[in-house]
Amino acid sequence: MTKQEVESLFEFPCQFPIKAMGRNVPDLDAIIVALIRCHVDDLSEGAVTTRLSKGGKFIAITVEIEAQSKAQLDAIYTDLNACPHITMTL
Template sequence: MSDTPTTLLEFPCRFPIKAMGPAESGLEDVVVEIVERHAPGVDEAAIRVRSSRGGKWIAITIVIEAQSKPQLDAIYRELSAHELVAWAL
């Protein structure tokens, strides 16, 4: 049995990381910092921020060049643990 995590993705690949949380919280900076820590060199053009209809929430999507499942797992683990992140997809 292999120690390599099972995944249907073929690495490297472009992969969107999405996090959502309160709009007035500095969430964008937090998400970019966390993703950048695990995937250095995030391109500004790869970052998209959308507000909810009522303006209470924002969603930040960052498309990265993912290198491995453990890299993605580390990003999601850190995003999910942060107090400002309500959801990470």
């Protein structure tokens, strides 16, 4: 699949769930939201959902955004993956 074909899979703007996981440390959700807010002007009420792992050791945070471009999504994921508290993004 070419780069152009991959980019055409999305029509921007669109609703897009950003998912990040890490150890259940205090304020991880706030850290993730702060990183995303650097790239998103307006997060709607209820945009953030969290889910603890069965043992409570890990937490998954989903932030639903209105993505404007692939470049915006790339920048968000670059920042999230650079954060030492985040172990995985989807």
